[in-house]
Amino acid sequence: MTEHVARKLDLSRKLLLMLAAMLAIGLPLTFGFAHAASAQASPPAQKTGIEGTWQGTLHAGRDLRTVLKITKTPAGALSVMFYSIDQGAQGVATSSSSFDGGVLKYAIQFFDLTYEGKMSADGNSITGTSKQAGNSLPLVFERATPATEWAIPEPPPKLPPMAADANPSFEVATIKPTKPDEQRRAFVVQGHQFKTINLSLINLMTISYGVQEKEIIGAPDWMAAEKFDIEAQPDVPGVPNKQQLMTMVQKLLTDRFQLKFHREKKEMSAYVLTVGKAGPKMTKNEAGPNDLPGFGFGPVGTLRVMRATMGDFTQFLQSNVLDRPVVDQTGLQGRWDFVLKWTPDETQFPGQGIKLPASDAADAPPPLFTAIQEQLGMKLDAEKTPVEVLVIDHIDHPSAN
Numbered sequence: 001m002t003e004h005v006a007r008k009l010d011l012s013r014k015l016l017l018m019l020a021a022m023l024a025i026g027l028p029l030t031f032g033f034a035h036a037a038s039a040q041a042s043p044p045a046q047k048t049g050i051e052g053t054w055q056g057t058l059h060a061g062r063d064l065r066t067v068l069k070i071t072k073t074p075a076g077a078l079s080v081m082f083y084s085i086d087q088g089a090q091g092v093a094t095s096s097s098s099f100d101g102g103v104l105k106y107a108i109q110f111f112d113l114t115y116e117g118k119m120s121a122d123g124n125s126i127t128g129t130s131k132q133a134g135n136s137l138p139l140v141f142e143r144a145t146p147a148t149e150w151a152i153p154e155p156p157p158k159l160p161p162m163a164a165d166a167n168p169s170f171e172v173a174t175i176k177p178t179k180p181d182e183q184r185r186a187f188v189v190q191g192h193q194f195k196t197i198n199l200s201l202i203n204l205m206t207i208s209y210g211v212q213e214k215e216i217i218g219a220p221d222w223m224a225a226e227k228f229d230i231e232a233q234p235d236v237p238g239v240p241n242k243q244q245l246m247t248m249v250q251k252l253l254t255d256r257f258q259l260k261f262h263r264e265k266k267e268m269s270a271y272v273l274t275v276g277k278a279g280p281k282m283t284k285n286e287a288g289p290n291d292l293p294g295f296g297f298g299p300v301g302t303l304r305v306m307r308a309t310m311g312d313f314t315q316f317l318q319s320n321v322l323d324r325p326v327v328d329q330t331g332l333q334g335r336w337d338f339v340l341k342w343t344p345d346e347t348q349f350p351g352q353g354i355k356l357p358a359s360d361a362a363d364a365p366p367p368l369f370t371a372i373q374e375q376l377g378m379k380l381d382a383e384k385t386p387v388e389v390l391v392i393d394h395i396d397h398p399s400a401n
Helices: 201-209 242-257 310-321 368-376
Strands: 034-036 052-059 063-072 078-084 096-100 103-108 113-119 125-132 135-143 170-177 186-190 193-199 228-234 260-275 283-285 294-297 302-308 326-328 335-341 378-394
Touching: 063 135, 078 096, 078 103, 113 135, 170 242, 193 201, 201 242, 201 310, 228 242, 260 310, 302 310, 310 326, 310 335, 326 378, 335 368, 368 378
Parallel strands: 034 135, 260 326
Antiparallel strands: 034 052, 052 063, 052 135, 063 078, 096 103, 103 113, 113 125, 125 135, 170 228, 186 193, 193 228, 260 378, 283 335, 294 302, 302 335
16 A cells, blocks of 8 residues: 555546546556566576565556565465555456466456466476456566565555544635546545546545435436546645545535535435345455455456445445445445456446447447345345435535635
């Protein structure tokens, strides 16, 4: 973890993401050809063990140096740390790894990344294939020596959290109309800075109040049509937790846009998320209890989730994927990591101009509802249920900076 408490993510450069993951690196979603790192000294002596430092370069629009540091635990299990040192150098532990019969395999589940390679006879290189997000390209690692290994930069120090009892506001906030040709969409907290790119007031309300667009009643058309870029800084030091971040955005909407609304209950068509008979199949995340949840797409229909409560997950689904509210009735506590793969249909990603993948491919993932049941051990059912809605009483264009 670094001072980046959230990072910008996008989906085909068009999808609004609710919150960005707290990751200092972003593994490439496409790979170029890879080549072995060049040694500046004589080749190391023949070796057969896998332990050590391995490195190679990916060409993915720019050179991305990749390093593996491989050790064994006292019990003899393989431990692999993955570094993309040109993308922040934060180490990522593989979710699985093995070395058997001269073949190295590892996977990083959150990034949908796998690798399989065969060690050379002299034990100094590994030639294999790296797969991520539907791309499969060659990648060659060389065993590094003290003379040839690349230095891994020290990550920047992690900023301390904001005081738990703080009630922050944005001390300074600049709001500008988004440029017409802007394709990115982002909601970012980085260190002590907050930024949005190409978001409407409807977007900001769905994020900060945890509602779906259909749960906002009486909004004028411009609230969805006009997009804004915002840069702001809190008036309290430290990194905000999720509730503090949402509070600051809510105050911004009130102070700068004069937003006023009231709440009502309305019966609506909604999706209800519950736990299946066999229980959840997700991984519990006990680290960083104050860290923000992370959501990332790549490609469309592959969702990576980190440190998310079930409330975070249902809010993300209703704000970005589905066309109606999603209600959490799982009763699950804590935060979870998982990857969900499905084939979207025309009812999903409404109004976002997303090109949906073909659903007739032999290896196409299942539909969303089936994927949630099979991969997460959950159920998503459509039904009528009372839903709290926000009724707009007043809204203005933003006041001057």
